Amino acid sequence: MGGGVKKHYWQCFRKDYSEEFSFILKSDKGQKYAFCSVCRCDISISHGGRSDILLHVKSNKHAGNVQNSENSQKISTFFTNSSSEDSVTRAECLFTYFLIEHNVPLSAADHAGPLFRKMFPKSEEAQKYACGRTKTTAIVEEMAKDSRDDVVKHLQTGPFSLSTDGTNDTDSKLYPIVVTYFDKNIENIVSSVLSLPDLQGDSTGLNIGNLIINELERFNIPLKNMIAFSADNAAVMMGKKNGVVAVLKNRQENLFVMGCLCHRINLAAEKGTDNLPLNVEEALTDIFYYLEKSGKRKDCLKKFQNLHGCETRKILKHVCTKWLSLGKSLTRLVEQWDPLLSFFKDQVKCVKPSCSVGISSFTIPKQPASDHSVQPLVSKSSKSSQQGFSLKRKHSESEDKIITKKTGTSHNEGKSTFPSVRSENQKSLVNITSGSLSLEEKLFMFLSSSVNKAFCLFLLHIHRFIFWEN
Structure with missing residues (x-):
């Protein structure tokens, strides 16, 4: 084979x-x-x-x-989980909005990340949270930009009114521009801050007016859409020749101008209260500063608040330049009237009488049935820095003459900056000097009068819409 x-x-x-x-x-x-x-x-x-x-x-x-593959990383490691990243971004935006809403300094964001990591050690979002003041500031700017763009769109297409006023800061001259317009999406009138420009140069009507015009042109907002302008009643704003109104009317002839209603109402109320026989502002100021610097007095007031069944509240400070604070201060005074009366009555017992005529010699006056005039215990001084109290004292004719002689006034003068005392036995008037009563005695006599309380309730009732209680 x-x-x-x-x-x-x-x-x-x-x-x-x-x-x-x-x-x-x-x-x-x-x-x-x-x-x-x-x-x-x-x-x-x-x-x-x-x-x-x-x-x-x-x-x-x-x-x-094989060696190269061991030293290299997988491409998947270069990509993070999108859902986790979105949750961290959402947390950063929410906390930034929290800072804005509660007016917390943005520097607090530097401490938020370490705090969250200690509070929530098992949270992935807390471990990745990294939003300090720099990043928070950038987020705020983006939020403001989105909100402003929405406002600008409404102003570019529809009518609006504008108002502004300068800050009292000496380092910068800011003029916030507030616009009011009708939002068709929510079918409501909206007021919003458009911008906060800084004025360079003197605060004249010409410069302020040009500042407003430049801001509107910067956002491409037609001046014809501005149908109304509102500001305070100062000459630099409302001047027809050199004021802001004159500058704006040169560009918008049909502009409707209206002064600030709040200022006008306040001025009218201030003129009206000048005719009242007492100065409530001075009483509020004296009571506040009497309690402000003494922890012992505050503790004593708390005891009387608990005794009268009132809520323990502090007496609010009224500042004459911030007239909106008057309503809240007056409301607190009326709420704490009875505890304050008992408190100052107790304080009077502890204070050495400032003159031979002590507070124990006086009684709270009662209005006679035949006398229809109202005489409060505190009348408004002719000088804003002084305050007087009308008292009724039980004394004889001889004592009456002695007091009159010491004060250097007669019964017929009655022109002292402090109100007079009416004797029970005689209807003549006796003037009391400013040094005759201590502050504790004056405040006690002020609170002892039901007429004074009636005046405070009257002011609080008619001016509630001015004081912005709600």
Whole structure:
């Protein structure tokens, strides 16, 4: 028999190759090949099968590729979880809005991140929270930009009114521009701050008017859409020749001008209260400063507040330059009237009489049935720095003459800056000097009068809408 051709047996890819070598996969070239995922190439395994794979693993090419793959990072590590990132951004925006809403300094944001990480150690958002004052300031600017853009769109397409007033800060001259317009989306009238420009130069009507015009032109807002202008009644604002109104009317002839209603109402109320026989502002100021610097007096007042069943509240300070504070201060005074009366009565007992005519010699006056005039215990002084109290004292005619002689006044003068005392036995008037009564005695006599309390209730009732109680 003749010799035949030797038959060759070719090796094929087997699944156990991938189990033994995790980087060896099935090749797309056929059964006689295997794919190395490290070297990204096809290997012929037709002759030795597993032996061919081992030869490839021991090669320098495969060893170098393995080392490079170990030193390199996966591309997935360069991408963060979008949902986690969004939650952190949301937390930063919410806390920034919290700072704005409660008027907290933005520097507080520097301490927020470390605080949150200590408070919520297991929270992923707290660990990634990184929003200091710089980033918080940027977020505030973006929030303001979005809000301002919405306002500008309404002003560019519809009518609006504008009002402004300067700050009393000596370092900068800020003139906040407040606009009022009708928002069709919510079907309501909206008032918003458009911008807060800083005036360069003197605060003249020409400069302020040009500042307003430049701000409107900066936002491409047509001047014809401004139909009304409101400001306080100062000449620099309302002057028809050199005021802000004159500058604006040169560009908008149909502009409607109106002074500040709050200022007008306040001026009218101030003129009206000048005719009242007592000065409530001075009484409020004296009571506040009598209690302000003494913790002992405050504690004593708290005891009388608890005794009368009143809520423990502090007496509010009224500042004449901030006239809106008068309503709140007067409301607090009326609420605490009875505790204050008992408090000053107790204080009078502890104070040494300032003159030979002590407070124990006086009684709270009662209005005679035949006398229809009202005489309060505190009348308004002719000088704003002084305050007097009308008292009724039980004394004889001889004592009456002695007091009159000491004060250097007669019964018929009655022109002292302090009101007079009417004797029970005589209807003549006796003037009391400013040094005759201590502050405790004066405040006690003020609070002792039901007429004075009636005047305070009257003022509080008619001026409630001026004082901005609500």
